Amino acid sequence: MARSAVTVEEPVRRRLLAEATRLFAERGFESTSVQEIVAAAGVTKGAMYHYFGSKDDLLHEIYGRVLRLQMERLTRFADAEGPVAERLHATAMDVVVTTVENLDDSKIFFRSMHQLAPETYKTVRAERRRYHERFRDLVAEGQRAGVFREDIPAEMVVDFFFGSVHHLGTWYSPDGPLSGQEVGRHFADLLLGSLGHSIS
Amino acid sequence: MARSAVTVEEPVRRRLLAEATRLFAERGFESTSVQEIVAAAGVTKGAMYHYFGSKDDLLHEIYGRVLRLQMERLTRFADAEGPVAERLHATAMDVVVTTVENLDDSKIFFRSMHQLAPETYKTVRAERRRYHERFRDLVAEGQRAGVFREDIPAEMVVDFFFGSVHHLGTWYSPDGPLSGQEVGRHFADLLLGSLGHSIS
């Protein structure tokens, strides 16, 4: 039970997490059995329930990993220096690149959220909310500075943009013609464009 | 004992579909049992399997309903008359309004797609693709006319926008402060803004 000190190379545990991530992304949480996970990792259920408390626990850990990574990247880019428009552009682009680099995580995130235990669900929502707020503050900052249009609530711009980002898991393929960087640049351009003052 | 007169002359089939839609949206397809559906509809499994071939069949019918409705609305707005920018704006706004009016359908659509039988899945994808293409043509038309920026593929603009639309099911609430019309207008403004020629 005692969570051993800083990860001491636990290959089985790591394999279980990796295979679970792959399978959850591919077939969904509810359609993936514990049997399939342990088979893919080359162990048995005994091993899995040695490292994880339950199947939900596996999902929970995946969410924790995603939240931690994304929040860390966001703050790094948002807290940088330079004009707000440039910071938002760089941040938006990085969000896309990071999402594309961990596409399985993204698929799981927005598709299995409602399968979490109620308590865990609330925690994840709260964490996600803080994430969105940090992003929203960037938009609002630009609006106050007169760089972005002000007739649309910053909150809605965030939901608008992150909808597009979540949707990446549905259509983007690493084998396709577009790199994550390219998609990221286009998405960031679209976001900045939508926030610009209209010509007409 | 006999089914008393006044109660529910309404078709059982309709109730089953309605309750299934509600429950699928609330808990997801895989987490909803046939027992729960028939209990909510006030009938038994015999009734359900009398009207539907399987649980998947229920889901399939929901998808058919959504696809039919959305495609019909899209063509109605896209094939109207007037400048392309205005048509795209009206279309985008209607997509949001329609989505918000059938929010349960939308939640199911993007969350349970991979639960469909392979054959059905392909059909739905194909239908959805035609839908996207119709929308993309609108964007491309504006680009050729020089009204919209041309440095971003129309295809990507479509994925960008419909990501936001799909995401509505995650955050929008009819009980919230914003009406579907308001969200629709904002979304359409953002879309048109992102397609406008930049000032800077």
Next chain:
DNA sequence: CACAGCGTACCGACTGGTCGGTCGACGTGC
């Protein structure tokens, strides 16, 4: 010996789906 790190065998709950049967409405013959 102690104990982490697993494998093996198994449990009870529940799943989607089936099947024989009941019930009332309705056409038909007399």
Next chain:
DNA sequence: GCACGTCGACCGACCAGTCGGTACGCTGTG
């Protein structure tokens, strides 16, 4: 006007299989 036959709508008990989870045993290492 009444008995009969039929048919769709629906019930409810049941099935085989699958699920997440558990109990316990073995084994190598310190």
